[in-house]
Amino acid sequence: xxxxxxxxxxxxxxxVRLLAANDLPASLFLxxxxxxxxxGFFRAFMEQGSLVENHTISHNVNMTTQWGYQRQLEDIxxxxxxxxxEYGRTPTLFRPPGGAYSTAMRQAVAAAxxxxxxxxxxxxxxxxxxxxxxxxxxxxxxxLMHFRADFSADFAAFRAAQLAAGLEVVxxxxxxxxx
Ligand SMILES: [Zn+2]
Numbered sequence: 400x401x402x403x404x405x406x407x408x409x410x411x412x413x414x415v416r417l418l419a420a421n422d423l424p425a426s427l428f429l430x431x432x433x434x435x436x437x438x439g440f441f442r443a444f445m446e447q448g449s450l451v452e453n454h455t456i457s458h459n460v461n462m463t464t465q466w467g468y469q470r471q472l473e474d475i476x477x478x479x480x481x482x483x484x485e486y487g488r489t490p491t492l493f494r495p496p497g498g499a500y501s502t503a504m505r506q507a508v509a510a511a512x513x514x515x516x517x518x519x520x521x522x523x524x525x526x527x528x529x530x531x532x533x534x535x536x537x538x539x540x541x542x543l544m545h546f547r548a549d550f551s552a553d554f555a556a557f558r559a560a561q562l563a564a565g566l567e568v569v570x571x572x573x574x575x576x577x578x
Contacts, residue, residue: 400561401426401541401571403519405454405494407434407441414550415443421558422447424570426517428454428494431481438485445486450572453478453490453513460497463504472507479511491577492517514577519543521560526552528560536564541571 402425404414418425427444429451434441441451456477459465466474475493482490493513495504500516508516521530522543528536536542542561544553561568572578 400536400538400564400566400568401574402544402557402568403428403494403517403541403571404544404546406430406458407546409546409548409550410434410437410440411546411550414546414554415447417551417554418444418449419447423568424448424450424573425568426450426452426492426571428452428492428517429482430454430458430496431456431478432458435481438481442486445488448570450488450570450578451482451486451490452492452494452517453482453511454494455496456481458496460499462496463499463501468503468507471504472510475507475513476511479513491515491572494518515575517541517571523553523557523560525549527556536560536566538566540566 402423404425405428407429427449455474457474462471479490491514493508493516498518520540521528526549542557
């Protein structure tokens with residue numbers, strides 16, 4: 400199974416410590432406007448094997464209906480540039496703000512050089528797990544968390560569910576061969 404952590408609003412040392420203590424790699428879908436005050440914070444995760452991926456500059460959850468192709472491309476390609484500048488690696492994965500995407504967005508994602516759009520099957524939220532299918536984690540599931548004030552409680556819920564399911568956490572990029 401795969402762990403993904405989004406946005407980057409709350410930058411707590413506890414989140415770095417929890418991933419390191421449990422030796423878990425994650426794909427971090429970060430938003431420029433949320434992390435630009437302290438982008439360096441996320442380098443600690445990269446040193447542990449996690450990767451920074453693309454979650455746009457603006458996090459406009461209505462961009463597929465409000466914006467045309469060109470404006471979406473600017474928001475997505477701009478995050479690519481920011482990630483390369485800050486972290487020295489070109490993101491390969493894209494997660495749409497809010498999860499919804501359209502044909503124009505798919506074209507913009509491809510034009511920006513990204514390899515895949517990633518959604519999720521389960522999420523850790525307000526200290527508990529929410530499943531789109533069934534009531535436990537399954538092999539291949541992608542779990543969504545956020546860098547929020549509830550990080551420790553969300554992480555505890557995720558970790559308990561992962562161990563209960565007997566699943567190993569693998570870096571999604573490594574599994575797909577698009578690091
Ligand atoms: Zn988000």
